[in-house]
Amino acid sequence: MSGIGRQTWAIAEGYIPGGSHGPEPAMTSHETACLLNTGDETAAVEITLYFTDREPAGPYRVSVEARRTQHVRFNDLVDPEPVPRDTDYASVIRSDRPIVVQHSRLDSRQAENALMTTVAWSA
Amino acid sequence: MSGIGRQTWAIAEGYIPGGSHGPEPAMTSHETACLLNTGDETAAVEITLYFTDREPAGPYRVSVEARRTQHVRFNDLVDPEPVPRDTDYASVIRSDRPIVVQHSRLDSRQAENALMTTVAWSA
Amino acid sequence: MSGIGRQTWAIAEGYIPGGSHGPEPAMTSHETACLLNTGDETAAVEITLYFTDREPAGPYRVSVEARRTQHVRFNDLVDPEPVPRDTDYASVIRSDRPIVVQHSRLDSRQAENALMTTVAWSA
Amino acid sequence: MSGIGRQTWAIAEGYIPGGSHGPEPAMTSHETACLLNTGDETAAVEITLYFTDREPAGPYRVSVEARRTQHVRFNDLVDPEPVPRDTDYASVIRSDRPIVVQHSRLDSRQAENALMTTVAWSA
Numbered sequence: 232m233s234g235i236g237r238q239t240w241a242i243a244e245g246y247i248p249g250g251s252h253g254p255e256p257a258m259t260s261h262e263t264a265c266l267l268n269t270g271d272e273t274a275a276v277e278i279t280l281y282f283t284d285r286e287p288a289g290p291y292r293v294s295v296e297a298r299r300t301q302h303v304r305f306n307d308l309v310d311p312e313p314v315p316r317d318t319d320y321a322s323v324i325r326s327d328r329p330i331v332v333q334h335s336r337l338d339s340r341q342a343e344n345a346l347m348t349t350v351a352w353s354a
Numbered sequence: 355m356s357g358i359g360r361q362t363w364a365i366a367e368g369y370i371p372g373g374s375h376g377p378e379p380a381m382t383s384h385e386t387a388c389l390l391n392t393g394d395e396t397a398a399v400e401i402t403l404y405f406t407d408r409e410p411a412g413p414y415r416v417s418v419e420a421r422r423t424q425h426v427r428f429n430d431l432v433d434p435e436p437v438p439r440d441t442d443y444a445s446v447i448r449s450d451r452p453i454v455v456q457h458s459r460l461d462s463r464q465a466e467n468a469l470m471t472t473v474a475w476s477a
Numbered sequence: 478m479s480g481i482g483r484q485t486w487a488i489a490e491g492y493i494p495g496g497s498h499g500p501e502p503a504m505t506s507h508e509t510a511c512l513l514n515t516g517d518e519t520a521a522v523e524i525t526l527y528f529t530d531r532e533p534a535g536p537y538r539v540s541v542e543a544r545r546t547q548h549v550r551f552n553d554l555v556d557p558e559p560v561p562r563d564t565d566y567a568s569v570i571r572s573d574r575p576i577v578v579q580h581s582r583l584d585s586r587q588a589e590n591a592l593m594t595t596v597a598w599s600a
Numbered sequence: 601m602s603g604i605g606r607q608t609w610a611i612a613e614g615y616i617p618g619g620s621h622g623p624e625p626a627m628t629s630h631e632t633a634c635l636l637n638t639g640d641e642t643a644a645v646e647i648t649l650y651f652t653d654r655e656p657a658g659p660y661r662v663s664v665e666a667r668r669t670q671h672v673r674f675n676d677l678v679d680p681e682p683v684p685r686d687t688d689y690a691s692v693i694r695s696d697r698p699i700v701v702q703h704s705r706l707d708s709r710q711a712e713n714a715l716m717t718t719v720a721w722s723a
Contacts, residue, residue, distance in 0.1 A: 281668060282668065299407070323636075343712035422527060467587055482721070546688060546690035
């Protein structure tokens with residue numbers, strides 16, 4: 232059965248704070264793309280990163296198994312290259328099957344953490 | 355009269371922090387799906403939870419009476435099984451009548467609370 | 478000229494914290510519906526509030542002049558009745574002309590304020 | 601190749617806090633419109649600001665090169681006039697090519713920063 236969602240998503244906001252307070256990894260400043268695949272087949276996902284002053288990076292490849300969610304930390308993306316800290320970026324997420332995407336950030340640069348989230352934009 | 359909204363919604367982000375600061379229950383770390391039924395008949399809602407490394411849990415059944423809102427704390431879902439803490443999940447919300455769904459989290463793991471919210475994604 | 482947006486919007490989350498820290502009115506815990514009328518005629522707006530265990534309240538009437546924005550604090554709605562504090566609610570916003578609606582909350586119950594926002598759901 | 605997105609976007613919430621704590625410019629209270637142009641041609645963008653009690657300001661002109669993102673701080677908009685602090689506003693963003701827009705705010709009026717974000721509303 233095909234899952235719900237769309238195959239192309241965009242997140243125009245992106246920024247991994249360079250500093251953190253609190254125990255790792257839960258309280259490390261991070262940025263996440265939450266991917267949900269409600270379908271019955273694995274979704275092959277490609278993430279491309281856009282910057283202010285250079286050509287895009289990627290694609291970063293992630294697979295989300297049938298009936299699973301993957302909360303992908305941009306901090307953990309290293310192939311083909313790590314995501315720079317303290318740098319503005321944006322992302323496009325393309326999947327070969329329908330998925331749902333939500334964006335969130337935990338910022339723990341100061342002693343108390345701040346959070347934000349939004350559903351991504353679907354094409 | 356039929357209410358406004360959709361019958362299928364998804365929230366790709368989900369995580370109930372295991373710790374809290376401040377008076378219960380208002381300041382307990384929690385995650386909420388706010389359900390609004392503006393119609394004139396009760397809406398029967400089923401919530402299914404998706405995880406990273408196991409099959410989905412649920413359905414959890416909630417009913418939202420005519421012209422009412424229910425702010426469902428995922429912390430309180432126990433049947434058919436409690437929602438694990440400190441664990442990534444996602445949710446799909448299906449209703450037999452149109453509803454509107456918004457997602458929010460209060461995180462009070464540190465002394466000062468953080469908040470986030472987003473309208474859910476509607477199929 | 479007609480403005481951009483929709484005539485019916487819903488915000489399923491709603492909760493005005495009963496307490497605050499910091500100088501009033503900027504740092505008073507509050508919940509806001511930001512209304513934007515980009516058109517060339519005044520928009521007559523009606524807000525209806527939904528609760529968990531009683532019939533809806535309202536309509537509360539607000540007008541947004543041509544080419545203006547009104548950031549309506551739910552705290553300030555008093556006619557036909559004040560909005561209760563520390564109480565879950567939701568809202569539906571109907572306008573006779575297209576508008577755009579965004580929801581936000583500032584929570585200053587603890588010493589440091591928390592923020593959240595989302596575009597409202599448009600019918 | 602044409603990029604993904606829309607040509608008209610609105611952000612009904614807008615407010616630049618007048619005060620800040622922490623090192624500039626990262627921790628300065630600010631409000632941002634993140635613009636993503638995934639297409640192969642430069643996007644010419646015009647931002648118009650709406651207020652509560654005066655006519656709109658702008659257009660402010662920004663260009664986003666092909667395959668780039670620009671995280672525009674409203675704090676930095678000065679031509680045709682600076683954006684007032686501690687003042688409610690809203691914005692409409694028009695582009696001659698498809699873009700994706702996300703809104704966020706960092707509020708550091710108190711010692712610990714708060715964050716919020718949402719995808720903008722697309723016409």
